[in-house]
Amino acid sequence: MIKQLPISLHGARKGDVRTQFAALCYRIKRGKVQILLVTSRGSKRWIVPKGWPMDGKTPAQSAQQEAWEEAGVTGKPDSTCLGVYSYAKDVGSMDDLPCLAMLYPIAVKSLAKKFPERGQRRRRWVSRKRAARMVQEAELTRMILDFDPRPRKSAA
Secondary structure, three states, rough: OOOOOOOOOOOHHHHHOOEEEEEEEEEEEOOEEEEEEEEEEOOEEOOOOEEEEOOOOHHHHHHHHHHHHOOHHHHEEOOOOOEEEEEEOOOOOOOOOOEEEEEEEEEEEEEOOOOOOOOOOOOOEEHHHHHHOOOOOOOHHHHHHOOOOOOOOOOO
16 A cells, blocks of 8 residues: 655645646566656656646546657556645746646556657656656655556465
8 A cells, every 4th residue: 555645735725726647657677667757848857747637538548648748658547546746836937836746657658759849858767766766746756666567476
């Protein structure tokens, strides 16, 4: 069972908080789980792809669409939310916008060379431990470290 950490609203009132859907893009290479991170457009921090809800799409499908637009990911989303993390979205001259991001795993089948935001972001495959060190949000760090999609070995 994954322990959910407390959420920070970054000083905002509850009604000011926005919801986003995030993609934890992963693959298993030589038996090890790898996580795909992308850079944010503004500060170039390492993040997971995420974005706003989309009309007519489930949360997992919205996360999958963001993974395509931001990282060129083609893959299979899981509709089970891994958890929620909070962050302050930089929206330019205004105060940062407090956001809660619901995280959905996406098993990556392939990465496209051409995708909508390719000139605006970098992407990198890293281990779970390295990904956890590269992202800034404590709750996201915990979910990355706890994530393991590999089948469990049964005790015989």
